[in-house]
Amino acid sequence: MSSVLIVGGGASGLMAAITAARCGATVTVLEQNEKPGRKLLATGNGKCNLTNLDLSGLCVRSEDPAFIHSVIAQFPPEEIVAFFNALGLRTIDRDGWVYPATEQATQVLELLLMEAERLGVKIKTRETVSGIRKELTETGKRRFLTQTATWEYASDTVILACGSPASAVKGSSDTAAVLAEALRLDFIPFLPALVPLKIRGNFASRWAGTRIHAKAMLVVDGEELLEDEGEVQLTEYGISGIPVFQLSRFAVRAIETGHDTRILLNFLPDLTEEELTDELMNRLQAHPDRSMAKMLVGLLPDRLIPVITGEDSGRDLKNLSLMELGQRMEELAWHITHFEVEIRGAAALSQAQVCSGGIRTEELNEHMECQRIPGLYVTGEAVDMDGACGGYNLTWAWASGFAAGRDAARR
Numbered sequence: 053m054s055s056v057l058i059v060g061g062g063a064s065g066l067m068a069a070i071t072a073a074r075c076g077a078t079v080t081v082l083e084q085n086e087k088p089g090r091k092l093l094a095t096g097n098g099k100c101n102l103t104n105l106d107l108s109g110l111c112v113r114s115e116d117p118a119f120i121h122s123v124i125a126q127f128p129p130e131e132i133v134a135f136f137n138a139l140g141l142r143t144i145d146r147d148g149w150v151y152p153a154t155e156q157a158t159q160v161l162e163l164l165l166m167e168a169e170r171l172g173v174k175i176k177t178r179e180t181v182s183g184i185r186k187e188l189t190e191t192g193k194r195r196f197l198t199q200t201a202t203w204e205y206a207s208d209t210v211i212l213a214c215g216s217p218a219s220a221v222k223g224s225s226d227t228a229a230v231l232a233e234a235l236r237l238d239f240i241p242f243l244p245a246l247v248p249l250k251i252r253g254n255f256a257s258r259w260a261g262t263r264i265h266a267k268a269m270l271v272v273d274g275e276e277l278l279e280d281e282g283e284v285q286l287t288e289y290g291i292s293g294i295p296v297f298q299l300s301r302f303a304v305r306a307i308e309t310g311h312d313t314r315i316l317l318n319f320l321p322d323l324t325e326e327e328l329t330d331e332l333m334n335r336l337q338a339h340p341d342r343s344m345a346k347m348l349v350g351l352l353p354d355r356l357i358p359v360i361t362g363e364d365s366g367r368d369l370k371n372l373s374l375m376e377l378g379q380r381m382e383e384l385a386w387h388i389t390h391f392e393v394e395i396r397g398a399a400a401l402s403q404a405q406v407c408s409g410g411i412r413t414e415e416l417n418e419h420m421e422c423q424r425i426p427g428l429y430v431t432g433e434a435v436d437m438d439g440a441c442g443g444y445n446l447t448w449a450w451a452s453g454f455a456a457g458r459d460a461a462r463r
């Protein structure tokens with residue numbers, strides 16, 4: 053019977069453990085926290101967006117998205133849902149975004165732990181892995197020795213499921229980077245992804261606390277790359293919210309490589325520029341005594357208005373000719389629909405939900421095994437893959453854990 057040792061009792065580690073044990077392996081999980089699965093409990097604001105049935109578009113981000121899709125194809129979202137249903141979890145599907153029907157991440161973890169226990173998986177907590185080495189036994193068999201502060205664990209195979217340093221959740225660590233360096237595996241440095249962004253300029257304190265439905269477009273070196281729409285949060289240091297998260301990994305990597313990185317915000321995406329210009333002209337005609345800022349009351353949130361109007365806030369528009377007014381309103385409509393912010397970086401790693409970067413996919417075969425170190429597997433965020441918001445990061449954790457667990461058990 054093959055022995056499998058798993059470094060990290062998070063989403064991908066628990067899936068790998070259950071899969072390997074179901075395939076007949078003896079499985080031990082080493083988890084540094086006092087309990088496994090802490091990050092899983094934080095997912096989806098405690099509701100756990102388990103997976104997503106729609107794998108189209110830019111939902112997986114990696115140097116090699118085709119590789120990532122080929123691994124997900126071995127355990128696709130429908131099978132992930134069936135797996136959890138069979139454990140006893142009722143699920144609901146909201147436009148493809150799948151959640152537990154009870155909206156409790158705690159129950160997802162509880163069901164995984166019940167199954168691991170039923171299968172005899174040993175979970176050793178408060179065990180922090182510091183190193184892994186290979187050796188040949190006297191009979192010429194290869195095995196791995198995994199070190200913690202108190203013990204050295206021998207096993208036929210090892211699965212690295214130690215996640216990334218993203219988020220303030222206890223246990224988030226850069227173990228994957230440290231072990232990759234020690235094992236000479238090619239590694240793309242971790243950078244925050246799904247993270248708020250900091251902007252240049254000194255106006256952000258004025259709009260702080262505003263939430264608005266907006267469209268965000270990422271522009272790198274003048275080229276429009278990607279856009280997303282939804283609730284944007286305007287904060288004292290910059291911008292946040294799901295549309296910003298969706299663009300953030302590309303923005304952060306662009307800045308890291310020295311590119312001019314901006315985001316254009318359209319604060320009224322439901323109107324075309326012409327419709328907005330007409331709306332502004334109509335407002336002027338209905339209330340000619342109102343200043344520029346007062347004219348926008350009822351159209352934009354309070355704290356955004358002075359940022360949009362700037363020095364023209366109190367400007368009296370009464371004395372302008374119709375042509376001048378038309379021009380002014382066109383400029384204002386443009387400003388509201390193309391508000392440009394220059395990105396200067398990401399918020400702290402502790403505010404990121406995931407990291408981009410990780411062990412290069414070129415190091416791995418389709419079973420998540422390191423081609424240069426047979427018997428060593430890598431899963432989840434430790435691999436160069438980060439998903440968009442919507443359940444794609446857990447989809448990857450489940451699918452990569454499944455592929456690794458199944459293959460490791462066969463050795």
Ligand SMILES: Cc1cc2nc3c(=O)[nH]c(=O)nc-3n(C[C@H](O)[C@H](O)[C@H](O)COP(=O)(O)OP(=O)(O)OC[C@H]3O[C@@H](n4cnc5c(N)ncnc54)[C@H](O)[C@@H]3O)c2cc1C
Nearest residue numbers: 060062063064084095096101181215223432433443445446
């Ligand atoms: C606030 C928040 C909300 C999120 N919401 C969602 C969501 O709704 N849907 C979604 O798809 N994704 C979501 N994610 C992302 C998702 O949680 C992760 O991508 C996923 O948990 C990664 O799984 P993993 O197994 O790679 O790592 P983890 O789940 O982080 O597990 C890694 C484990 O390894 C342990 N470990 C690390 N180093 C060592 C060591 N040296 N020795 C022993 N153990 C070690 C850690 O303590 C941890 O338990 C969210 C993340 C955050 C922070």
